[in-house]
Amino acid sequence: MPKNAQVTLRYGPYESSGLVEHRTFRLEGLQAALREHGHQCVLEETSDWNIVELVVNEESVYTCDIKQLEFGGDGKLDPLCKEAVIAVDNAY
Template identity: 65%
Template sequence: MPKNALVTLRYGPYRSCGVVEHCAFRLQGLRAVLEEDGHQVILEEIPDWNDVQLIVNGETVFQCNINDLDFGGDGKLDPLCEEARKAVLNAY
């Protein structure tokens, strides 16, 4: 995938401190890793609980549970962020 790809990051609500809502705090590292590669990231809320999906050219290239992502940070030490980065780079 060329640099500057448009990546749609779809995420659902998850339970945090007893409250279920859409929060992007766990997505900071994932966004940072993708933006560092030169991609444009668009956040989109979805109704599916605990779900994260990366869409490139209309195709889902990566999916995981939002609770499996590290909270905050730059994403460099999170193995899921590296897996997502590779999935975007290998997308057509």
């Protein structure tokens, strides 16, 4: 995938502190890792609980549980962020 691809991050609500809401705190590292590789991120809420899906050219290239992503940070030490960046880089 060429640099500067537009990546849609579809994310669902998850439970934290007894509340189920859409939150982007766990997406910060993923967004930073993608931006570092030259990609643009667009956030899109979905109704599916606990999910993050990366979409490139209308094709889902990576999916994971949002609660498995590290809270905050730059994504450099999160293995899921590394997997996601590789999946986006290898997308057609």
